[in-house]
Amino acid sequence: MISCADFMAAIGDYLDGEVAEGVRAQLEAHLSHCSNCQVVYDSAKKTIRVLTDSGSFDLPEAAAKPITERIMARIRAQGRA
Amino acid sequence: MAFFREGDLGDAFAPFAALREHLGYVPAIYRAQSLLPGLIEAEHRLAISIVFRESALARVQKERLLLVLAAANGSAYNAVSHYQMLSLLGEAEERLNQLVYDFRSAGLPAEEVSLMEFATRLVLNGPAILRKDVADLVAQGLAGETILETVLLAGWAAFLATLSAGTGASPDFEPVEMPPGAVFVPEAAASEESADSGLPHLEAPELSPDAFAPFASLRDHFGFVPNVFRAQASSPEAIAAEVEAIRLVLLAEDHLSRIQKERILLAVSAANRNTYFVAVHSEVAGILGMDPEEADRLAVEYRDSGLAASEIALLDFAMKLAQEPGRIGAQGVARLRDHGFTEEQILEAVAMTALTNFLNMVQFGLGAVPDFPPRRVFPRISTKVANLSALKARPTNEVGTADPDSAVVARVQKGDHEAFEELINRHSRRVYRTLVGILGSPEEARDAMQDTFLKAFRHLGDFSGRSKFSTWLVSIASNTGIQLLRERKHVQSLDDDAAEENGGFRPPQIRAWDEDPEQLYSRAETRTLVENCVKRLPSKYRVVLMLRDIEQLSVEEAAEALGLGVPALKSRHLRGRMMLREALTPHFAARAAGGRA
Numbered sequence: 001m002i003s004c005a006d007f008m009a010a011i012g013d014y015l016d017g018e019v020a021e022g023v024r025a026q027l028e029a030h031l032s033h034c035s036n037c038q039v040v041y042d043s044a045k046k047t048i049r050v051l052t053d054s055g056s057f058d059l060p061e062a063a064a065k066p067i068t069e070r071i072m073a074r075i076r077a078q079g080r081a
Numbered sequence: 082m083a084f085f086r087e088g089d090l091g092d093a094f095a096p097f098a099a100l101r102e103h104l105g106y107v108p109a110i111y112r113a114q115s116l117l118p119g120l121i122e123a124e125h126r127l128a129i130s131i132v133f134r135e136s137a138l139a140r141v142q143k144e145r146l147l148l149v150l151a152a153a154n155g156s157a158y159n160a161v162s163h164y165q166m167l168s169l170l171g172e173a174e175e176r177l178n179q180l181v182y183d184f185r186s187a188g189l190p191a192e193e194v195s196l197m198e199f200a201t202r203l204v205l206n207g208p209a210i211l212r213k214d215v216a217d218l219v220a221q222g223l224a225g226e227t228i229l230e231t232v233l234l235a236g237w238a239a240f241l242a243t244l245s246a247g248t249g250a251s252p253d254f255e256p257v258e259m260p261p262g263a264v265f266v267p268e269a270a271a272s273e274e275s276a277d278s279g280l281p282h283l284e285a286p287e288l289s290p291d292a293f294a295p296f297a298s299l300r301d302h303f304g305f306v307p308n309v310f311r312a313q314a315s316s317p318e319a320i321a322a323e324v325e326a327i328r329l330v331l332l333a334e335d336h337l338s339r340i341q342k343e344r345i346l347l348a349v350s351a352a353n354r355n356t357y358f359v360a361v362h363s364e365v366a367g368i369l370g371m372d373p374e375e376a377d378r379l380a381v382e383y384r385d386s387g388l389a390a391s392e393i394a395l396l397d398f399a400m401k402l403a404q405e406p407g408r409i410g411a412q413g414v415a416r417l418r419d420h421g422f423t424e425e426q427i428l429e430a431v432a433m434t435a436l437t438n439f440l441n442m443v444q445f446g447l448g449a450v451p452d453f454p455p456r457r458v459f460p461r462i463s464t465k466v467a468n469l470s471a472l473k474a475r476p477t478n479e480v481g482t483a484d485p486d487s488a489v490v491a492r493v494q495k496g497d498h499e500a501f502e503e504l505i506n507r508h509s510r511r512v513y514r515t516l517v518g519i520l521g522s523p524e525e526a527r528d529a530m531q532d533t534f535l536k537a538f539r540h541l542g543d544f545s546g547r548s549k550f551s552t553w554l555v556s557i558a559s560n561t562g563i564q565l566l567r568e569r570k571h572v573q574s575l576d577d578d579a580a581e582e583n584g585g586f587r588p589p590q591i592r593a594w595d596e597d598p599e600q601l602y603s604r605a606e607t608r609t610l611v612e613n614c615v616k617r618l619p620s621k622y623r624v625v626l627m628l629r630d631i632e633q634l635s636v637e638e639a640a641e642a643l644g645l646g647v648p649a650l651k652s653r654h655l656r657g658r659m660m661l662r663e664a665l666t667p668h669f670a671a672r673a674a675g676g677r678a
Contacts (some may be wrong), residue, residue: 005416009397012655016636022385036591043594046669047662050598050640051630054611059513061348067507067527071534 083113084249096125100603113248123329130322158245172216207445213280218668232446240439246406273667282448285314295324347380360455391420519562555642614664622657
């Protein structure tokens with residue numbers, strides 16, 4: 001039987017679905033009877049979902065364009081030099 | 082507070098007397114092991130042969146290198162002690178700080194900088210060191226002996242980092258402020274070297290076991306003289322000290338059994354991706370009555386190998402100490418005590434792990450060829466590490482997916498500068514997010530984008546396609562961002578990181594989240610909320626979240642781009658996710674649903 005500390009040690013890989021079959025079974029068995037770890041795991045999963053789907057720090061086309069132009073202008077100037 | 086009881090060895094204990102003479106004090110790292118004087122003797126001998134002895138590198142050069150490596154390893158205990166030693170040797174404070182943050186700026190001769198670069202890459206990603214890296218040093222006029230010493234110092238730095246973390250030794254001097262993950266990390270060499278040359282990286286003279294007692298001793302114990310020692314033949318002093326360390330740490334059966342120690346050696350070597358040591362010590366386990374096939378499997382799958390829970394805990398401890406020394410903490414030791422291990426046994430496990438890291442590093446640096454055909458060959462470039470218990474080696478011929486940018490890159494390299502615009506268009510978002518990740522400010526990130534792309538353009542000729550173009554570009558963005566951060570001296574954020582680092586990781590918020598957090602706020606609101614919380618994270622976690630969760634880079638790509646090892650990247654990633662979870666919980670907790678109203 002694994003402890004909460006064991007579960008927390010493996011939670012990173014578990015969240016990324018990167019644990020071996022045997023380990024996964026142990027982690028799931030732990031989750032089924034430990035409500036604290038369940039809460040942590042569930043909210044961590046949702047954190048990742050919210051973060052990934054939020055489109056945070058997107059660089060809009062309109063903001064990217066002038067930057068691209070400045071860079072290309074510098075490159076062309078160097079090419080001529 | 083050290084983790085272990087400190088015994089009184091008396092003034093007459095020779096290594097302590099010698100240390101007082103060499104250093105003026107007895108470092109805590111040794112005092113913390115006073116329960117086992119034999120370990121201290123072995124380590125002191127290594128220190129003499131590698132650091133204190135007159136040799137090709139001057140003492141001050143060795144201490145500089147050790148300071149640089151302690152910073153790269155994130156080992157505060159050792160950084161402080163080398164910093165102090167260099168002060169005593171007359172090094173100016175300004176240079177000491179430069180060494181910690183970016184040794185290239187310390188005004189040292191080019192050869193010394195090259196050695197530092199080589200050694201830093203060695204300690205951070207040993208398996209990626211190639212024969213060519215050593216050949217490049219030779220081509221710069223560096224003598225074989227100097228290179229060997231550098232490799233030994235890298236091993237010693239790894240040894241000390243493991244030992245100080247595992248003993249919980251507190252710094253002997255006022256702590257030096259350590260940059261949180263912002264030390265300069267050299268990029269991996271841009272070179273193709275697919276097949277093993279079957280030769281070690283450095284030539285070594287022949288030493289016969291009949292004429293050299295330490296080799297005779299190795300032959301007696303193992304039945305042969307392992308190539309990793311033959312490769313060091315130009316430093317008989319170091320070999321003699323290592324053989325003594327092997328006798329006192331690995332072969333002695335005072336507390337842990339020889340088999341327990343061999344298991345530590347195998348598991349830690351596998352975690353380090355050291356093909357040599359897993360191959361050689363699987364055979365050595367055979368001499369001890371274990372099936373070599375089984376030993377090889379145990380190295381990577383010890384958790385599923387039918388060992389007792391206490392034995393697995395012992396290996397878990399060693400693995401964690403080897404991979405993430407900063408996070409072992411007193412709890413790690415306490416857990417082993419709960420499993421019934423004595424102080425002495427745990428201390429032996431610490432020393433065995435440190436010795437394994439040392440030997441692994443020396444082998445990586447010298448490229449010693451396995452004495453037996455390896456049953457498995459670990460990849461040179463870090464690949465997915467499934468988890469501690471399920472680390473799997475992959476066939477070395479596994480080829481990465483083709484780089485979608487290679488055609489456009491080739492056009493620019495051939496002189497079609499206009500094609501570079503296509504590369505900007507494809508990657509501006511990723512570069513921008515990397516920079517926001519490091520700098521924390523969208524405005525600053527936009528400014529730094531131009532710099533990043535211009536640098537990439539200027540250096541495109543050096544890009545060899547060894548990594549993907551996008552990974553290479555992100556590493557330039559990351560270096561650019563770190564440089565800016567350093568120039569602006571974000572003292573506040575550095576302090577935050579340091580404080581956080583000491584706290585250790587525990588998940589405190591146990592509040593359930595709403596079933597459907599996405600429904601609580603509008604998309605724009607969620608985005609603002611997430612952005613504000615992400616901005617407040619320390620940059621070393623923020624940048625990893627940005628690359629992994631937003632840009633969806635693979636573990637390997639992100640690790641490569643940031644110049645981190647896979648374990649370090651994963652640990653920062655988890656830490657970042659958990660910190661973000663903490664920050665978001667008040668907004669998304671089940672009861673907060675009304676918060677919108």
